[in-house]
Amino acid sequence: MMPQSSVSVIIPCYNGHKFLPQTLDSVRGQTVPVLEIIVIDDGSDDEETIVYLDTLPLDVRLVRQANKGLPSARNAGFREAKGNYVLPLDCDDWLDPGFVEKGLAKINEDGEATFCFAWLNLEAESKGVMEKGYNFFEQLFLNQLPYCLLQPRKLWEELGGYDETMRQGYEDWEFNIRLGKAGYHGAVIKAPLFHYRVQESGMLASISRNQHVTLWSFIRSKHPDLYTLNNLWKLWKIWRLKTSTRPLYLYFAWESLFRILPRSIFDKLVGKMLSYSKSRQYRINPDDV
Numbered sequence: 001m002m003p004q005s006s007v008s009v010i011i012p013c014y015n016g017h018k019f020l021p022q023t024l025d026s027v028r029g030q031t032v033p034v035l036e037i038i039v040i041d042d043g044s045d046d047e048e049t050i051v052y053l054d055t056l057p058l059d060v061r062l063v064r065q066a067n068k069g070l071p072s073a074r075n076a077g078f079r080e081a082k083g084n085y086v087l088p089l090d091c092d093d094w095l096d097p098g099f100v101e102k103g104l105a106k107i108n109e110d111g112e113a114t115f116c117f118a119w120l121n122l123e124a125e126s127k128g129v130m131e132k133g134y135n136f137f138e139q140l141f142l143n144q145l146p147y148c149l150l151q152p153r154k155l156w157e158e159l160g161g162y163d164e165t166m167r168q169g170y171e172d173w174e175f176n177i178r179l180g181k182a183g184y185h186g187a188v189i190k191a192p193l194f195h196y197r198v199q200e201s202g203m204l205a206s207i208s209r210n211q212h213v214t215l216w217s218f219i220r221s222k223h224p225d226l227y228t229l230n231n232l233w234k235l236w237k238i239w240r241l242k243t244s245t246r247p248l249y250l251y252f253a254w255e256s257l258f259r260i261l262p263r264s265i266f267d268k269l270v271g272k273m274l275s276y277s278k279s280r281q282y283r284i285n286p287d288d289v
Contacts, residue, residue: 005104006035007085007150010077012070013039015046017053019092019197024060026094026195032101035083036061039091040076043067069167078156086153093148096121096193103150106187113187115151115179121192124199129192136180137239140226141216141251143173145186148194155184163222170215177223212274213267227255 009027013020020039027037041053041064056062063080065073074088085104089095096118103116120130138144159178162171179186220227226235232255240248258266 005085006083007032007087007100007104008036008038008077008081008083008153009034009087009089010074010081011037011039011089011091012042012073012077013044013049013053013091014042014067014070014073015044015049016091017049019094020052023089023091023094026096027089028059029097030095030100031097032104034087034100036081038063038077038080040065040073040080042069042073068164070169071162071166071171072164074171075156075161075164078153078161081153084153085150086156087150088147090147092197092199094195095148096191096195099189099193100150102189102191102193106189107150110187112185114155114184115149115186116189117146117149117186118189118193119191120146120194120196122198123195124197126198130196131190133188133243133245134186135239135242135244135248136185137232137235137248138244138246138251139173139177139180140232140235141254142245143170143176144245145172145176146194146196147172148196149176149186151179155179155182158182166215166218168211168215170219173215174219174222177219177226181223181226213263213270229255 011020011023011027024037027034037060039053039056039060039062041050041062043064043066044050044053045067053062061080063076065076077088078086087100087103099118103118106116107113117132119132122128122130132144132146135144159175159182162175164171166174225231232252236248236252257269261269
């Protein structure tokens with residue numbers, strides 16, 4: 001009989017096994033054992049990666065598919081998962097031992113939350129703690145949630161999974177918006193239990209941020225009802241007293257500039273803002289937390 005709160009951890013991998021042993025060990029070391037670890041090989045063609053994945057120990061289930069991109073690999077993991085909770089984890093990131101235990105406890109304790117996430121401990125090319133919170137209104141403008149969400153598998157089924165056309169990134173942002181739109185809200189563990197490796201060659205830094213407005217515009221086009229002024233006003237009134245990274249009224253200025261400025265100018269403004277935000281957040285000292 002399956003445990004009441006069984007957890008499947010799904011780990012997409014494409015030509016990048018260098019840090020995977022650390023990732024796997026962090027899952028094995030959870031204070032509450034997970035039901036299964038699933039690695040999804042998204043069509044790797046690097047010989048060393050292929051050989052490494054071929055020799056994974058028996059406690060890891062390997063699923064192979066043709067290269068279709070990260071959203072497809074995550075969806076494949078969810079389809080294969082047998083746990084009633086699923087935790088996506090990239091193959092170069094890792095968890096503190098108490099992540100799963102504290103995440104399940106947080107969901108059970110918080111009557112309004114359906115999924116859970118933790119603060120980030122930045123690693124590699126950036127150092128510090130990145131604090132996160134949940135505010136759905138702010139989420140419409142900036143993705144404040146990590147991809148590493150402990151979530152019921154049934155939510156993924158209900159929402160139809162990640163958009164597999166979003167191979168350039170932000171597929172998790174769009175999925176997170178659908179979660180909030182459907183009335184599902186998140187709880188945060190106020191401790192840096194998720195170790196996120198920051199690399200300038202990574203998708204977020206090298207591709208997604210450079211196309212931030214383009215990808216955000218695509219998200220808007222998928223959810224035009226959320227971005228009407230009337231609905232934005234209603235959502236602001238609901239979420240205005242909740243914790244946010246910036247004063248929420250600033251996003252009305254953001255929305256106004258998006259509507260009136262030429263796209264090229266708006267792109268430059270957003271680029272400067274994201275650069276400033278990155279610099280400010282990454283300078284937080286973990287010893288001060």
